Amino acid sequence: MSVTRRTVLIGGAVLALAGRAQAAITLSAALDAAAEERDPEKARALLAGFDPRDLPPVAALDLVTARAGLASDIAIRRAGQPGFDVLLERIFGPHRGAAAVERRLIRAQQEATRAALLLFDARGIDGATPGARFVRLWHESDGQFADSDAGRDAAIVAMNKALDRLRAMLPTLIGPVPGYCRDVSATRGSPEEQASGKVGARRLPLPGRPGAYVVDLARIADRPRCSLPSVVAHELLPGHMIQLPIEAAARPHTLRLSYAPGFAEGWGISAERLVARAGAWADDPRAQLGYLHWRLFRIARARADIGLHVHGWSIDEARARLVEWHGEPAYFAPFDSDLARIAREPAARTAEMLFALAIEDGTRGRRGRGRIAYHQALLVDGRMRSDEIARRART
Incomplete structure (x- = not known):
């Protein structure tokens, strides 16, 4: 591999890491806003533009967990008086009932x-x-x-x-x-x-x-x-x-x-x-x-x-x-x-x-x-x- 090609590859990797770090910073701000938003549908919409594949592992886990939890909050709000299953899903995740x-x-x-x-x-x-x-x-x-x-x-x-x-x-x-x-x-x-x-x-x-x-x-x-x-x-x-x-x-x-x-x-x-x-x-x-x-x-x-x-x-x-x-x-x-x-x-x-x-x-x-x-x-x-x-x- 030539020095020039190696330099290009290393530079690309550094840019990719920097891009992921910047995406995580942007996500953090969106998560902060979602946490303050009382309407779970609006809160979830704040996270719609992010792809977990573009994020470092911790930020990706923040994103998928927040989206899943907010989806449960939306279901709870629509149900009015939610049942046990949806309450359990909100704090645990998918289950079999x-x-x-x-x-x-x-x-x-x-x-x-x-x-x-x-x-x-x-x-x-x-x-x-x-x-x-x-x-x-x-x-x-x-x-x-x-x-x-x-x-x-x-x-x-x-x-x-x-x-x-x-x-x-x-x-x-x-x-x-x-x-x-x-x-x-x-x-x-x-x-x-x-x-x-x-x-x-x-x-x-x-x-x-x-x-x-x-x-x-x-x-x-x-x-x-x-x-x-x-x-x-x-x-x-x-x-x-x-x-x-x-x-x-x-x-x-x-x-x-x-x-x-x-x-x-x-x-x-x-x-x-x-x-x-x-x-x-x-x-x-x-x-x-x-x-x-x-x-x-x-x-x-x-x-x-x-x-x-x-x-x-x-x-x-x-x-x-x-x-x-x-x-x-x-x-x-x-x-x-x-x-x-x-x-x-x-x-x-x-x-x-x-x-x-x-x-x-x-x-x-x-x-x-x-x-x-x-x-x-x-x-x-x-x-x-x-x-x-x-x-x-x-x-």
């Missing part, structure tokens, strides 16, 4: 329940329902941390020991991540944070600043030892402390965030399953049961979402189902307050669990490098909707 979604949730619930019952049988923990067995597990005296400063410190030590185990598993499950994402820990927080109730919060890591999950241990009797390892996977590694900082670095537009809000929670839920299936708790049946309780909690609240908004369940009926299915409420979600929230936010809890299932579906049949490549593809540009998850799973 509430009936098919419910069947999928039931299959996932049955799988988790069967696994839990086998472990309960092996430990000699019986009960009339799965929920009754979890209640017995929760109140085993040798599974509790002491209700004291020493007990709370011991809980944090146990969580950081689990974190070390999960940190070592990252290369074979997720692959390379920014170093600062690994620089995280569980903590009780400062005395001021504890006194003010600023606990149960995340401090996301940044370059040069470690991250932390400030654990709420005020009601430590409600946080048995078995429940905490999966919290580490969800809140720290490989959960939120990987996905959220990488997403922040990608700088997705706020419209994309609003039309795929459950992706981050879905990533955290799928992270719990990923490490459990990789054997993180193979030597600790209690921790495995703790993971399965978290799994059943997330599935059950999605089923309660459908029950309340599609089948017309009463709050009392939904509560009875939750008690039967997993017995003990999640620490941060007592049954009554959680059901009130589910009633106020139709489709939100279903979307979160569906995101987890969609992410998990993409790992089916993948091992080693293939699994790593898939997880990297889900992380690099920030959150996405169901159709984009499926597309990246196919590549």
Whole structure:
């Protein structure tokens, strides 16, 4: 190749990159305008002149997500009183309808329940329902941390020991991540944070600043030892402390965030399953049961979402189902307050669990490098909707 031709090709590539960058800047302004526009049809029209093929990957994902979400908003406005399916599509993406979604949730619930019952049988923990067995597990005296400063410190030590185990598993499950994402820990927080109730919060890591999950241990009797390892996977590694900082670095537009809000929670839920299936708790049946309780909690609240908004369940009926299915409420979600929230936010809890299932579906049949490549593809540009998850799973 001649120097002249090489120069021309390099120059053309530079111009193409510059053109894509300029298109992304122009799109950002259009997305800002669309976010301010109250009429979704007018907002979507503002994005009509853009082609995702002309944009860098992050901007292209902003565009397709915003267009899809605005299309749902248009359908909602035209419907007047929108049904559950269109509300779910708005915050999740294409799906097969509430009936098919419910069947999928039931299959996932049955799988988790069967696994839990086998472990309960092996430990000699019986009960009339799965929920009754979890209640017995929760109140085993040798599974509790002491209700004291020493007990709370011991809980944090146990969580950081689990974190070390999960940190070592990252290369074979997720692959390379920014170093600062690994620089995280569980903590009780400062005395001021504890006194003010600023606990149960995340401090996301940044370059040069470690991250932390400030654990709420005020009601430590409600946080048995078995429940905490999966919290580490969800809140720290490989959960939120990987996905959220990488997403922040990608700088997705706020419209994309609003039309795929459950992706981050879905990533955290799928992270719990990923490490459990990789054997993180193979030597600790209690921790495995703790993971399965978290799994059943997330599935059950999605089923309660459908029950309340599609089948017309009463709050009392939904509560009875939750008690039967997993017995003990999640620490941060007592049954009554959680059901009130589910009633106020139709489709939100279903979307979160569906995101987890969609992410998990993409790992089916993948091992080693293939699994790593898939997880990297889900992380690099920030959150996405169901159709984009499926597309990246196919590549």
